[in-house]
Every structure is written in C-alpha cells, then in structure tokens.
Amino acid sequence: MLDLAIDGLEVRFRGLSEPALAIPSLRLAAGERVAVTGPSGSGKTTLINILTGLDRTPTGRVVWKNTDLTALSEGARDRWRARNIGLVMQDFHLFAGLSALDNVLLPQRLSRFRLADAVREEALRLLSRVGIVRPRQPVETMSRGQMQRVAVARALVAKPGLLVADEPTASLDAESGGAVADLLLELTREAGSTLIVASHDARMTDRLDRVLRLESGRLV
Amino acid sequence: MFRFIAADLRRHWLGVAAIMLLIALATALGVAVTLQERALRLGSARAAAAFDLVIGAAGSETQLVLSSVFLQPAPLPLLPGEVLARLRADPRVAWAAPVGFGDFVGGYPIVGTTREAVEGLGRLAEGSGFSHLGDAIVGADVNRDIGETFHPFHGTVETAGDVHEEVEYEVVGRMAPTGTPWDRAILVPIQAVWEVHAHRDHDDAPATPVNASGPVAAQVKAAHEEAGHEDHDHAEGAAHDEHDHHGHLAEEVDDAALMSADNPGVPAIMVKPKSIADAYNLRQEYRRGNTVAVFPGEVLTRLYGTLGDARRILSAVAYGAQGLVAAAILLVVSIHVLQRQRQIGALRALGAPRAVVFGIVWTEAFAILAVGVLIGFGIGYAGVSVLSERLGSESGVNLPVEFQRSDLWTMGGFFAVTAIVTLLPALLAYRQSPARALRS
Numbered sequence: 001m002l003d004l005a006i007d008g009l010e011v012r013f014r015g016l017s018e019p020a021l022a023i024p025s026l027r028l029a030a031g032e033r034v035a036v037t038g039p040s041g042s043g044k045t046t047l048i049n050i051l052t053g054l055d056r057t058p059t060g061r062v063v064w065k066n067t068d069l070t071a072l073s074e075g076a077r078d079r080w081r082a083r084n085i086g087l088v089m090q091d092f093h094l095f096a097g098l099s100a101l102d103n104v105l106l107p108q109r110l111s112r113f114r115l116a117d118a119v120r121e122e123a124l125r126l127l128s129r130v131g132i133v134r135p136r137q138p139v140e141t142m143s144r145g146q147m148q149r150v151a152v153a154r155a156l157v158a159k160p161g162l163l164v165a166d167e168p169t170a171s172l173d174a175e176s177g178g179a180v181a182d183l184l185l186e187l188t189r190e191a192g193s194t195l196i197v198a199s200h201d202a203r204m205t206d207r208l209d210r211v212l213r214l215e216s217g218r219l220v
Numbered sequence: 221m222f223r224f225i226a227a228d229l230r231r232h233w234l235g236v237a238a239i240m241l242l243i244a245l246a247t248a249l250g251v252a253v254t255l256q257e258r259a260l261r262l263g264s265a266r267a268a269a270a271f272d273l274v275i276g277a278a279g280s281e282t283q284l285v286l287s288s289v290f291l292q293p294a295p296l297p298l299l300p301g302e303v304l305a306r307l308r309a310d311p312r313v314a315w316a317a318p319v320g321f322g323d324f325v326g327g328y329p330i331v332g333t334t335r336e337a338v339e340g341l342g343r344l345a346e347g348s349g350f351s352h353l354g355d356a357i358v359g360a361d362v363n364r365d366i367g368e369t370f371h372p373f374h375g376t377v378e379t380a381g382d383v384h385e386e387v388e389y390e391v392v393g394r395m396a397p398t399g400t401p402w403d404r405a406i407l408v409p410i411q412a413v414w415e416v417h418a419h420r421d422h423d424d425a426p427a428t429p430v431n432a433s434g435p436v437a438a439q440v441k442a443a444h445e446e447a448g449h450e451d452h453d454h455a456e457g458a459a460h461d462e463h464d465h466h467g468h469l470a471e472e473v474d475d476a477a478l479m480s481a482d483n484p485g486v487p488a489i490m491v492k493p494k495s496i497a498d499a500y501n502l503r504q505e506y507r508r509g510n511t512v513a514v515f516p517g518e519v520l521t522r523l524y525g526t527l528g529d530a531r532r533i534l535s536a537v538a539y540g541a542q543g544l545v546a547a548a549i550l551l552v553v554s555i556h557v558l559q560r561q562r563q564i565g566a567l568r569a570l571g572a573p574r575a576v577v578f579g580i581v582w583t584e585a586f587a588i589l590a591v592g593v594l595i596g597f598g599i600g601y602a603g604v605s606v607l608s609e610r611l612g613s614e615s616g617v618n619l620p621v622e623f624q625r626s627d628l629w630t631m632g633g634f635f636a637v638t639a640i641v642t643l644l645p646a647l648l649a650y651r652q653s654p655a656r657a658l659r660s
Binding site: 049052054055074075078079081082083085087089091093095096097098102106107109110111154158 | 221223224227228230231562563566567568569570571572573574575576580653654655
C-alpha cells in the first residue's frame with residue numbers, strides 16, 4: 001500500500017530537444033488502480049522504469065510513501081524494488097529449464113538468504129489461483145497465456161504494495177489476454193495492492209479506476 | 221541461485237560440454253607433458269638406482285648404461301676376465317657382479333651374473349638363489365614357474381639364434397618386482413653362460429643332443445659324475461628321463477672361479493663401492509685405457525638434460541594452446557553474456573541484487589572452466605598412464621605416473637587464472653542497467 005508523489009520529474013535523452021517525459025506533479029493514492037496509456041514513444045516505458053526504480057531519476061522527486069527513489073543508490077533501488085514491487089512484463093521473462101513453481105520463487109531465492117516455507121505455500125496458492133494445475137511443469141512447455149499467468153503469480157508472491165504491468169496482454173490472444181486482465185484486477189483487489197498498468201488494450205484500461213494518458217511525454 | 225545455475229547449465233549442456241572439453245584438452249596437453257617427462261625421469265632413475273657404478277670396455281657410455289641397466293641388447297666390446305677378478309679382490313668394492321648377456325628364451329633375456337647381483341637388485345620373492353650352474357632366477361614379470369626348465373636360445377630377442385639343446389636351466393627362484401627391465405630378465409650364474417658358450421664354440425654341431433660327443437661335454441659329464449649328483453633328481457626330474465635334470469650344468473656354483481684372470485670376458489660389471497669416495501676413486505681408475513667406468517645416474521642426467529629441453533618446448537606449446545583456448549572461450553562467454561542481457565536485466569528487474577547477478581555469472585563461468593581444468597588433469601593423467609603402461613611393458617622400465625606437490629600449485633594457478641578471467645563476463649553483467657537491458 002504505497003502512496004506516490006511525483007514532483008518536477010523530467011527525463012531527457014541525449015540528442016532530443018524535448019524531454020522524453022515531463023511530469024510536474026502527480027499523486028496516486030494507495031490501492032488505486034491506474035492505467036497508463038498513450039501511443040508508442042509517448043513515454044510509458046520511461047515512466048514505468050522511473051516508478052519502479054529501474055532507472056535513476058535525473059531531475060525531480062519520486063517518493064513512494066516515505067521512500068525518495070531519487071536519493072537511493074542503484075543497489076538500494078534494487079532492494080526497494082524487491083520488497084515493494086511486483087512486475088509483469090510483456091515478454092513474461094520466465095526462465096526456461098525451471099518449473100512454474102521455481103520461476104515464481106526465483107526472485108525470492110535470489111534476494112533472500114533462505115526461503116521461508118510461507119513463501120512456498122503462497123506460491124503454490126497463487127499458482128492454483130491463476131489456474132496452473134501442475135506447478136512442477138517446466139515453463140517452456142506452457143502456452144503463452146499460461147506463461148503470463150505464472151508471471152502474474154510471480155509478481156504477487158512477495159505481497160508487494162505495488163503491482164506494475166507493462167503491456168501484460170499485448171502478446172496474448174484475446175481470450176488469454178482477457179483472463180490475465182481478470183487475474184490482475186482480482187488479485188490486486190484481494191491483496192489490496194496499488195496497480196499500474198501500461199497498456200493499449202482497452203479491455204484492460206477500461207476496467208481501471210483511473211487512466212493517465214501520455215502524449216509526447218506529457219500527461220493529458 | 222544454484223538451482224538457477226544448474227537449470228541454465230542443463231539447458232545449454234551441449235555448449236557447456238564443448239567448452240569444458242576444449243578446456244580439458246588444453247589442460248590435459250600441459251599436464252601430460254609434465255607427467256610423462258616426470259615418469260620417464262623417475263622411472264629411469266629408479267631403474268638405475270641399484271647400479272652405483274658400471275664398468276665396461278672402452279666405448280659408448282650411454283650404450284653401456286642402456287645395455288646393463290636397461291638390458292637393451294647391443295654388441296658391447298668385452299672386458300677381459302681379469303678385470304672382474306681384480307674388482308672382486310679390490311678392498312674398495314663391496315661387491316662386483318658381471319652382466320653377461322647373449323642368450324634368451326621366450327622373449328626374456330638371460331643374464332649371466334652372480335648371487336650378489338640378486339641381492340643388489342632386490343630380493344628373492346620365492347624359491348632359492350643359485351646353488352648349481354643350471355639354476356635360474358626369474359624376474360618378477362617372467363612367465364615361468366619355479367621348477368620349470370628351459371633351453372636357452374643364442375642371440376638376442378630380436379635376432380633369434382640356435383637353441384642350446386644341450387643346456388637346460390631349471391627355475392629355482394623368483395625376484396620380487398623391481399620396476400626395472402630386470403623384471404623381465406632371467407638370471408643365471410655367469411659361469412654357466414661361459415660354459416655354454418665355451419661348449420658351443422668348441423662344438424661343430426651345437427644342436428646335437430646332450431651327452432652326444434665333444435671333449436667339453438665329456439669333461440662336463442665327468443665333472444658331474446665326480447660331484448656325485450645322481451641323487452639330485454627332483455620329482456619332475458623323472459620326466460626328463462635319460463639326461464640328468466641339470467644336464468651338464470649340475471656343478472655347484474663356485475665363486476672362487478670368478479677370481480681367475482683366464483675367465484672369458486664380460487660386457488659389463490656392476491660395482492657396489494664401499495663408500496662414495498671409493499666410488500669416485502674407482503670411477504677415475506677405470507676410466508683409463510681400455511675400460512670405461514660410469515655412474516649411470518650421471519649418464520641419465522645428461523639424457524634428462526636433452527629430455528628437459530624437449531619438455532620446455534612442449535610446455536611452451538601447451539601453454540600457448542591453453543592461452544589461445546582461454547582467450548577464445550572468454551570471448552564466447554562474454555558474447556553469451558551480452559546476448560543474454562535481457563535475461564540478466566529481467567533478473568535485476570525482478571529484484572535480484574546486483575551482487576547476486578554478478579555471482580551467478582561468475583559462478584557459472586568459473587564452474588564450467590574449473591570443471592574443464594579438473595577433467596583436463598584427469599585426461600592428462602589417464603593418457604599418460606596408458607602411454608606409460610605401454611612404454612613400460614615394452615621396455616620393462618616401470619614408469620611411475622604421479623602427481624607431486626608442485627602440481628597442486630599448477631592446478632591452483634589454473635584455478636586462480638580462471639577465477640580472475642571469469643570476472644570479466646561477471647563484470648559485464650554487473651554493469652548492465654536493467655532498464656536498458658529490458659528495453660533492447
């Protein structure tokens with residue numbers, strides 16, 4: 001459950017006269033469900049990278065609850081992200097050779113010294129919740145829809161305050177995309193997490209509380 | 221982390237195996253050069269250990285050592301009989317035993333010597349030493365049992381000659397293994413060799429059966445009857461009906477006969493001096509005129525010098541190969557890491573700390589290379605073992621293939637280089653920005 005405050009954010013890329021992203025002020029309430037829309041190149045991914053701490057904030061302030069991301073080092077942002085953010089990406093980024101369960105647990109295994117049994121149970125619960133019947137099945141043998149559902153389970157297993165999904169349905173057919181959209185909405189509501197979805201997909205964006213539309217790096 | 225690495229290695233097992241094999245072969249090359257050279261050096265040095273000083277007629281020192289220590293057949297000039305007599309009487313000499321060759325049986329050289337040589341070379345594992353001229357002691361690897369009898373063939377193993385039908389030796393003892401070519405030798409009293417050849421030289425028809433004719437045969441027979449050895453027959457002696465069990469070599473071994481200056485010559489004499497000073501004195505004294513005295517160790521050291529140069533060249537070649545392989549593999553691994561920057565970026569995005577990503581890439585690369593190095597040591601050891609086994613059974617020299625403490629340092633050095641070199645791909649992964657990696 002994180003509140004977000006953005007002030008004076010501006011991202012420029014070398015060689016471009018206009019900033020790629022410029023947000024003078026933005027506030028999000030904890031538990032809010034927000035869509036970020038806009039054409040390609042409008043700054044959606046840049047915004048998401050800033051919000052998740054994947055990129056450094058060059059100017060301005062991005063404060064989640066009490067944490068000022070601009071003041072954190074790269075390593076500190078990694079730790080903060082691991083604790084607070086669940087990420088669902090367009091290309092799933094599951095790791096072949098590992099089972100669905102191991103994929104769900106991988107980020108926890110890599111960032112913690114020892115895996116708590118509770119995390120393991122939560123992983124199994126989430127997998128069954130997203131409709132994966134065989135948690136030991138290697139991910140490379142799954143359909144794309146199943147893969148994205150595993151990714152959703154992975155994003156939620158650490159009970160993050162914020163779930164960020166970057167085009168979660170763009171590489172799926174209508175049916176699988178719909179299922180994934182349903183799951184994202186249901187599961188974040190159950191967990192009470194804030195949800196930010198960058199998407200073109202109207203089936204997804206129409207169902208969210210609030211739509212932020214970006215054009216040429218500015219909110220409209 | 222290890223589960224992830226294991227899954228990754230499994231998924232790319234073919235490439236991993238190929239890289240490991242390359243590393244292993246490159247490592248094995250260097251290991252083999254070191255081990256094989258060491259095996260040759262240790263093996264020949266151990267074979268020569270029993271030979272403090274070898275004296276022969278003037279000629280090639282190397283050939284003298286090869287013929288006496290390694291029993292390589294070669295026509296050596298003979299020392300006059302009085303040299304042996306003089307050496308045996310010398311107070312500086314603990315013992316002096318002749319090395320007389322010229323006969324063989326079943327691929328084994330027959331060496332005429334004295335009982336001191338048996339003790340000097342090792343010890344008897346079973347049976348007894350020489351007591352009669354017809355007694356033979358077999359080396360550990362000779363395929364003859366105690367109690368067996370055989371006729372010697374004249375010549376060498378390579379150049380088969382006539383059989384000495386009239387001569388029959390009986391195996392009475394077996395030497396404990398010495399790891400030298402002498403394990404394949406059959407030792408007989410030198411007096412017997414002299415007698416056999418004297419008999420042969422005087423006899424126009426060497427293949428005639430025993431007791432046939434000839435002055436020597438008659439002489440020997442007379443001596444044999446004098447010695448009263450009719451009762452000497454063993455149980456199996458009955459099988460050899462007419463001719464006596466030992467043929468005309470039933471006489472007892474008389475070491476006093478060695479003191480005669482009229483004895484036939486011998487190609488080489490192994491000498492055990494009483495002290496180191498005596499050894500140097502004797503060596504100096506017998507390096508004049510028509511004799512040559514050598515420390516086999518000295519001759520071998522000279523040979524190792526040549527061997528060492530060859531090893532240095534081969535080592536340089538091996539190091540070059542290892543360097544090239546290491547560079548090629550580093551390139552492959554680095555390209556692999558760059559190709560997988562999306563995956564690495566995803567790991568970071570999902571919350572894996574930078575140090576963990578660094579650790580994963582380093583551990584994975586190090587594991588592949590280190591296992592390759594280990595396998596390489598194994599392949600090198602196995603290869604040299606097979607080669608040494610083959611060389612050893614051909615030459616009779618036991619070639620010990622062994623690792624020494626210095627090899628641990630070499631292995632440690634390999635691991636250290638591997639550990640440092642694999643930092644490069646790990647740093648590449650460490651420095652990647654997750655956001656940029658995901659975007660590309």
